[in-house]
Amino acid sequence: MNQNLQKLFNIAQKEEKLGIGLMSGTSLDGLDIALCKFSGSGVKTEFKLLQFITIPYEESFKKEVQEVFAKKQVSLEKVTLLNAYIGNFHGELVLQALKQWNINPNDVDFIASHGQTIYHAPKHQHKQTGYGNATLQIGDADHLAVKTGILTISDFRQKHIAAGGEGAPLALYGDVLLGSKPGEERILLNIGGIANLTYLPADSNSMEVLCTDIGPGNTLIDAACRKYFDKPFDEDSVIANSGTVDETLLEDMLHHPFFNETLPKTTGPELFNLEFVADAQQTSRTFNINKADLLATLSAFTGRTISNFILTHFNVPGLKIFVSGGGARNPYVINYLKKALPNATIANTSELGIDPDAKEAILFALLGNEALCGEPIAIGDNPAVLMGKFSFPA
Numbered sequence: 001m002n003q004n005l006q007k008l009f010n011i012a013q014k015e016e017k018l019g020i021g022l023m024s025g026t027s028l029d030g031l032d033i034a035l036c037k038f039s040g041s042g043v044k045t046e047f048k049l050l051q052f053i054t055i056p057y058e059e060s061f062k063k064e065v066q067e068v069f070a071k072k073q074v075s076l077e078k079v080t081l082l083n084a085y086i087g088n089f090h091g092e093l094v095l096q097a098l099k100q101w102n103i104n105p106n107d108v109d110f111i112a113s114h115g116q117t118i119y120h121a122p123k124h125q126h127k128q129t130g131y132g133n134a135t136l137q138i139g140d141a142d143h144l145a146v147k148t149g150i151l152t153i154s155d156f157r158q159k160h161i162a163a164g165g166e167g168a169p170l171a172l173y174g175d176v177l178l179g180s181k182p183g184e185e186r187i188l189l190n191i192g193g194i195a196n197l198t199y200l201p202a203d204s205n206s207m208e209v210l211c212t213d214i215g216p217g218n219t220l221i222d223a224a225c226r227k228y229f230d231k232p233f234d235e236d237s238v239i240a241n242s243g244t245v246d247e248t249l250l251e252d253m254l255h256h257p258f259f260n261e262t263l264p265k266t267t268g269p270e271l272f273n274l275e276f277v278a279d280a281q282q283t284s285r286t287f288n289i290n291k292a293d294l295l296a297t298l299s300a301f302t303g304r305t306i307s308n309f310i311l312t313h314f315n316v317p318g319l320k321i322f323v324s325g326g327g328a329r330n331p332y333v334i335n336y337l338k339k340a341l342p343n344a345t346i347a348n349t350s351e352l353g354i355d356p357d358a359k360e361a362i363l364f365a366l367l368g369n370e371a372l373c374g375e376p377i378a379i380g381d382n383p384a385v386l387m388g389k390f391s392f393p394a
């Protein structure tokens with residue numbers, strides 16, 4: 001037998017596996033690296049987060065990626081170069097983290113790498129006749145595998161699309177396995193660049209589970225901060241709290257047809273970007289509002305779209321909301337949610353034993369474990385598939 005397949009077979013059969021999950025999100029803040037220990041799979045998964053780190057990206061790297069990020073037209077040469085570069089670079093960052101944790105790469109069974117999304121194109125967004133849902137993550141996994149010497153699983157979103165989904169949110173599969181509790185109405189809310197949630201009903205009826213993107217999380221706040229304040233984000237909401245919400249602009253943004261799309265649905269900065277804001281300012285004639293008011297309005301927009309969504313779909317007694325992602329540290333948004341959803345309890349996912357910053361990287365480690373030894377899981381109408389492609393070091 002091909003030695004790679006033999007090795008894969010051996011890893012898949014191990015009772016305990018050491019896996020690394022990698023996530024580089026739409027905020028482009030850095031690479032999240034989660035080292036996890038797994039045994040079992042599916043509903044019998046037992047997992048422990050052993051180490052977690054976010055290695056921040058240098059500004060120069062962010063600028064390179066931004067050149068090809070969420071734009072309709074970019075240099076194809078740049079995309080090609082970055083695909084190889086990011087694979088290799090993420091491999092270097094993994095080695096750096098392992099060294100810091102005193103872990104020998106030979107002891108790690110697999111890496112599960114999300115890659116860097118550079119374009120997300122669900123049908124409802126691109127609307128091109130003859131084309132379906134599509135998404136593109138770069139950071140070639142063969143480069144990661146060769147650099148680290150570790151079996152690497154990647155490109156998780158394609159199978160989801162091939163089986164009828166939009167390629168996201170994949171959080172569904174992790175949230176159901178790690179976050180459900182019979183008898184409790186739960187929402188796991190992730191506020192990253194884009195906000196998404198998974199509703200986990202008290203009766204564990206999988207037909208009622210819903211996982212969908214909601215709209216912008218931090219993406220508009222970050223973009224406005226970069227453009228008008230030369231800062232990567234509005235730390236502790238200092239700017240938003242110094243401004244006043246412009247209700248006219250807010251109402252205009254809330255009328256975007258995305259908010260009426262059928263569920264589940266996904267989106268990205270391809271739609272929610274500063275052009276979207278400029279268009280809304282044009283139609284609502286609010287072009288001249290000051291920049292702190294703009295930040296307050298964009299922060300309220302995130303709060304309002306999330307709270308409206310929850311009130312419309314899950315106005316159930318005893319609802320517990322567990323927040324993760326960088327937005328969990330945005331006081332403006334969190335306070336907005338607390339005021340708008342007085343009947344729900346809002347905590348962060350650390351109360352479930354899940355580090356809010358590590359949650360998405362853990363998700364990919366978990367999907368990697370499933371790819372190795374799981375069975376497709378049927379949750380409602382969502383694609384029941386095992387996701388990920390295998391890359392061998394040699």
Ligand SMILES: Nc1ncnc2c1ncn2[C@@H]1O[C@H](COP(=O)(O)OP(=O)(O)OP(=O)(O)O)[C@@H](O)[C@H]1O
Nearest residue numbers: 025026027192193194218233235236325326327330
């Ligand atoms: N102290 C803070 N105050 C306000 N905002 C914060 C704070 N800390 C983090 N954030 C927000 O969190 C963002 C990073 O979030 P996160 O790491 O979840 O993004 P991501 O992984 O790229 O997202 P996605 O889930 O869309 O892929 C920052 O860009 C910022 O907007």
Ligand SMILES: CC(=O)N[C@H]1[C@@H]2OC[C@@H](O2)[C@@H](O)[C@@H]1O[C@H](C)C(=O)O
Nearest residue numbers: 117120168169170171192194196360
């Ligand atoms: C295409 C893509 O990269 N989508 C991300 C993004 O970040 C948040 C939201 O938009 C979510 O749909 C998704 O990531 C998470 C990990 C998911 O698939 O669940």
